[in-house]
Amino acid sequence: MELFTYMEEYDYEQVVFCQDKNSGLKAIIALHDTTLGPALGGTRMWTYDSEEEAVIDALRLAKGMTYKNAAAGLNLGGGKTVIIGDPKKDKNPEMFRAFGRYIQGLNGRYITAEDVGTTEHDMDYIYMETDYVTGISPEFGSSGNPSPATAYGMYRGMKAAAKEAFGTDSLEGKTIAVQGVGNVAYHMCKHLHEEGAKLIVTDINKESVDRAVEDFGAQAVDPDDIYTVDCDIYAPCALGATLNDETIPKLKAKAIAGSANNQLAEHKHGDMLHEAGIVYAPDYVINSGGVINVADELNGYNKDRAFKQIDAIYDSLSKIFEISKRDNISTHIAADRMAEERIASVRRSRSTFLQNEHSIISRRK
Ligand SMILES: NC(=O)C1=CN([C@@H]2O[C@H](COP(=O)(O)OP(=O)(O)OC[C@H]3O[C@@H](n4cnc5c(N)ncnc54)[C@H](O)[C@@H]3O)[C@@H](O)[C@H]2O)C=CC1
Numbered sequence: 001m002e003l004f005t006y007m008e009e010y011d012y013e014q015v016v017f018c019q020d021k022n023s024g025l026k027a028i029i030a031l032h033d034t035t036l037g038p039a040l041g042g043t044r045m046w047t048y049d050s051e052e053e054a055v056i057d058a059l060r061l062a063k064g065m066t067y068k069n070a071a072a073g074l075n076l077g078g079g080k081t082v083i084i085g086d087p088k089k090d091k092n093p094e095m096f097r098a099f100g101r102y103i104q105g106l107n108g109r110y111i112t113a114e115d116v117g118t119t120e121h122d123m124d125y126i127y128m129e130t131d132y133v134t135g136i137s138p139e140f141g142s143s144g145n146p147s148p149a150t151a152y153g154m155y156r157g158m159k160a161a162a163k164e165a166f167g168t169d170s171l172e173g174k175t176i177a178v179q180g181v182g183n184v185a186y187h188m189c190k191h192l193h194e195e196g197a198k199l200i201v202t203d204i205n206k207e208s209v210d211r212a213v214e215d216f217g218a219q220a221v222d223p224d225d226i227y228t229v230d231c232d233i234y235a236p237c238a239l240g241a242t243l244n245d246e247t248i249p250k251l252k253a254k255a256i257a258g259s260a261n262n263q264l265a266e267h268k269h270g271d272m273l274h275e276a277g278i279v280y281a282p283d284y285v286i287n288s289g290g291v292i293n294v295a296d297e298l299n300g301y302n303k304d305r306a307f308k309q310i311d312a313i314y315d316s317l318s319k320i321f322e323i324s325k326r327d328n329i330s331t332h333i334a335a336d337r338m339a340e341e342r343i344a345s346v347r348r349s350r351s352t353f354l355q356n357e358h359s360i361i362s363r364r365k
């Protein structure tokens, strides 16, 4: 991979490689676009097959955060971190403290939070070294783990997708197939179960499946079978790129509404779904509840205010479905346009010179 060529093609601002031999930290912080404000995005810890795979994941996730934060109406740019390692075996407090110092070194250009493989406690260690971290334990005045907020937004977004696909937003009696029942999907399943939906679940982790079967009466299937089950809505809630040439033709669902980031392997897969008449709720819109919740901490956390904003995911998706129908474009393109227009308009409105803003002249005495 030619890193600078890739960065130039997709307009990335900065990539930071962090290494700390003592703790074993190997992290990549990718900052995509900070037009709207400091980049806010979580830290993923995962066992990558190669360093290149980790870099690409950080870059793709960071760009997704630019679009997510813009579409959610937040004054925040897009960034993300990946830490290379096994979250079950390779973590230690020093690793997250060392990482916190790297974040501090960016002086507010990047603010982190949880993602796959990291927890509230990891964030607490980062917080020992920097203020630029959210989703820390509630005893520090924070909003805590963002997963329940993401799950609530998912539930609201799934109702909007159901309205578009079935003419009613009630999920009672609907069969929903869930890939990956981890932090977000467990809480999402709780909402769906309470509304009377039937759940089919899969996970590579048996304990997670057992918990969903026990708590929500879900039916369990093998990971490879989730694409072919009879269902009304498919919810990809594991990792990215699972909507691709191989899986899309197998799907029986009329709507797709999941929490995973970067669900479409390529842009053309959004078009494939549109052509197949499947209502696709763009991932970064439907899963923005978590970032909306942690972003609220920057104003002094207020749960009611944050959840009111999360509720609005329903309206944002309804608007996207409307534009998609009106202009006969796929929903992911409609969402991208919404986000890009917001960034472009803020960029224009910030183009005037300010004497008190940092600029080359402010350094001259
Ligand atoms: N935690 C949050 O608030 C947010 C999470 N997301 C995204 O949602 C997705 C899920 O996040 P979390 O629930 O936090 O992570 P998690 O790690 O708790 O859950 C993911 C689950 O997927 C399972 N899994 C992985 N590969 C699988 C496969 N091939 N087949 C079946 N199951 C598989 C894992 O075993 C795990 O149980 C991720 O893509 C994440 O980036 C997006 C926005 C916010």
Ligand SMILES: CC(C)CC(=O)C(=O)O
Residues within 6 Å of the ligand: 040, 041, 042, 043, 068, 080, 113, 114, 115, 135, 146, 150, 261, 287, 288, 290, 291, 294
């Ligand atoms: C705080 C996190 C939920 C933000 C993030 O990384 C995401 O939405 O993917």
